[in-house]
Amino acid sequence: MPRPVAIIGCGQTKHLSRRRDVSQPELIAEAAWKAMEDANVTPDEVDAVVVGNMQGFGGVAQPDLWIGDWIGAPGKPVMRVTTGGTTGGTVAQAGYYHVASGLHNVVLAVAWEKHSDSKESGATTGLGHVGFGAQVNLFRCGMGLKGFIATSGVGMAAGVAVYQAMYYMHRSGCGIEHFDMVAAKSRRNAAKNKYAHLQWPNCTPEDIAKTEMVAYPFRYGHVCPASDGAAALVFADGNTARKRVRTPAWVKGLASITDEENQLISESGGGVGIIDSSEQMGARVAAQKAYKMAGIRDPQKEIDVAELYQPFPNQELLFAEKLGLFDEGKAWLALEKGETDIDGRLPCDPSGGVMSTNAIGAAAMLRILECALQVMGKAEEHQVPKKVNIAVAHGWGGSTNYNTVTVLGSSPD
Amino acid sequence: MPYIKEERPETLSVEGEWAYGAHVYKANTLLDEFCEGLREKKLIGALCMGCGKVIVPPRAICGRCHIRMEGRQVVSDRGTVVSYIVSPPMVKGKYKMLGMDPVELGIVKEGESLVPGHVRFDGSDSPYNLPILNARPEEVRVGMRVKVVWKEDLEGKLSDIEGVEPIRD
Structure with a gap:
């Protein structure tokens, strides 16, 4: 078994569509320093740093090569991790691995995105790539302009998610009103x-419901924003954690599962074997592995709060089911009853989730960070009104085929 | 809308550009084989000897079995809609795709919607993303039976498949 690891510090920036007041490293430093202050550690006490954002977002390819000076990285190992939408989740899990392995005692994990530095309208290079990248390539391979526009001209940034919503609606019986x-x-x-x-x-x-229809079944009000923002976590071994903070958030279980490429057509031009993109086998397997590691037998009873990766509303419902929080196809019934509200039986995304704040590289880390705040009792106004012993955080990305699940708890046992 | 708005003042910012996206796309080698099949109105799929799945267009390795998909299977050009989306009615100058206007290009008439769908061709185990043609958006549904609309002059290109249309017989 790996040694006990806890999150001892959390830092995040104010998220806005345009943080034109700071540069990319300044934005990252804002979160990193807050996390170190929260953890009561100095940069000298940090043994290693893990960083990550989406490739090419914000118009630059490798910000990790020059942000180090701003976050106290020189003289230490720095590792960059990037896995699409799951980036933040993978960065955090890599931070955990560094400590759990016994090689480092205190590790800083930082994830961010600064969309407004990109001059492309709406989405950035990377987001467009996820949305219709494979179609663009096939367009070049002779798909023809007509076919390309007719398939990719709809949905745009919503991309694969809007088809996924249709699959989920058909399968579960939920309606657009539940997305509202x-x-x-x-x-x-x-x-x-x-x-x-x-x-x-x-x-x-x-x-x-009053907002304009973007691509049936999605309205404008169903779509996540593109945010500028950063998130940072400090991971520490059990002994350090107990010494530095009053209530660490213990990492009780985690897993990351990759499925086969899952966006209509493979990036290499072939078909994909997953017909229903709301199937998300990776989320289910990752959840079961993480729960096993955390000793959770009945997630519906034992989990107090969940932060799900939901840039689009159908995803909160379907991933809540994949994570075992509700029976398959039944999450929307719980939603109707208010069970997923901030004061409900099983609050989902009390922070507002990715639907409200989407600095892509940071988004999956923010899920873990928000769970840590709930466990520590530091979520302030959006703290759920009950004792949080177990919180589960989820990340989703890649070619819609990557899933990370992280279980945090109030005690290491 | 009653969103809480906050803007931060802009400090020194300079615009720039680099050819970041310029590249040569290398297609799966099997795509050539698939395109050749289209010339004869054949949809060629790859058959996995491990799980029996047929994937269209063919791919080299099964995503779940991790073995080479050495079998070949021609699937039907008839299939079922498994998912679809509907665009708002298109208005000239309002919606652009990579700087192109679908109405201006004559791909869709003013006031009409685009309806792309995922089609599972009979005999295949994969979705194929195609426009649903000759159908009113309100009649399209999951489970609808459709067939390929082939281009008149087949060239052995992906564009030989114009889309799918409802089977009305």
Whole structure:
């Protein structure tokens, strides 16, 4: 068994669509220093650093080569990890590995995205690539302009998610009104989170239902923003953790599972064997592995709060099911009853989630960070009104085929 | 909308550009084989000897079995819609795709919607992303039976498949 590891410090920046007041390293430093202060460690006490964002986002390829000076990295090993939407989750898990292996005692993990540095409208190079990258390549291989526009001209940034929503609706029986409910809940929760991007106090499903249809079944109000922001975590071994902070968030279990490429057509031009993109085998397997490691037998009863990766509303519902929080195809019934509200039986995304704050590289780390805050009791206005013993964080990305699941708890046992 | 707005003042920023996306795309070698099949209105798939799945267009290695997909199987040009989405009615100048306007290009008429779908061809185990043609958006549904609309002059290119249309017989 790996040795006990805990999160002892959390730092995040205010997320906005345009943080034109800071450069990329300044933005990253803002989160990194907050995390080190929160953990009561100095940069000298940090043994190693793990960093990551999406490749090519913000218009530059390798910011990791020049951000080190701003976060106290010189003289230490630095590793960059990037796995698409799961980047933040993978960066955090790599931070855990560094400590669990026994090679390092205190590790800083930092993830970020600064979309506004890219001059491309709306999405960035990378997001467009995830959305319709394979189609662009096939267009070049003779797909023809007509076929390309007719398949890729719809949905745009929503890309594969909008088809996934249709699969989920057909399979579970939920309707667009449930997507409105998830979106409204996320905006309301975000209004309680001072770092969140799209904050809308008292937002109702009716408010969301009034927004324009982007691509059926998605409305404008269902789509996540592109945010500038950064997140940082400090991981420490058990002894250090107990000495430095009053309530560490213990990493009880984690897993990362990759499935086969899962976006309509393979990047290499072949077909893919997954018909239903809401199937997400990786999320289910990752959850079961992480729960086993954490000693969780019944996730529906034992988990107190969940932070799911949900840039689009259907994903909160389907991933809650894949993580075993609700029975298959039944999450929308729990949503109707208010069970996933901030004061519900099993709150989902009390921070507002990715729907409200989406600095892509940081988004999956923010899920873990928000779970840590809930366990530590430091989530302030969006703290769930009950004792949090177990929290589960999820990340989703890659070619929609990567999943990370991380279980945090209030005690190491 | 009643979102809480916050803007930060902009400090020195300079615009620039580099040919970041310029590259040569290398297709899967099996794509040539698939395109040749299209010339004869054949949809060629790869058969996995491990799990029996047929993937269209063919791919080299099964994503779940991790073995070479050495078998070949021609699948039907009829299939079932397994997912679809509907665009808002297209208006000239309002929606652009890589700087191109679908209405201006004559791909869709003003006021009409684009309806791309995922089609599972009979005999295959993979979704194929194609436009659903000659159908009213409100009649499209998951489970609808469709067939390929072939281009008149087949060239052995991906564009030989124009899309799918409902089977009305």
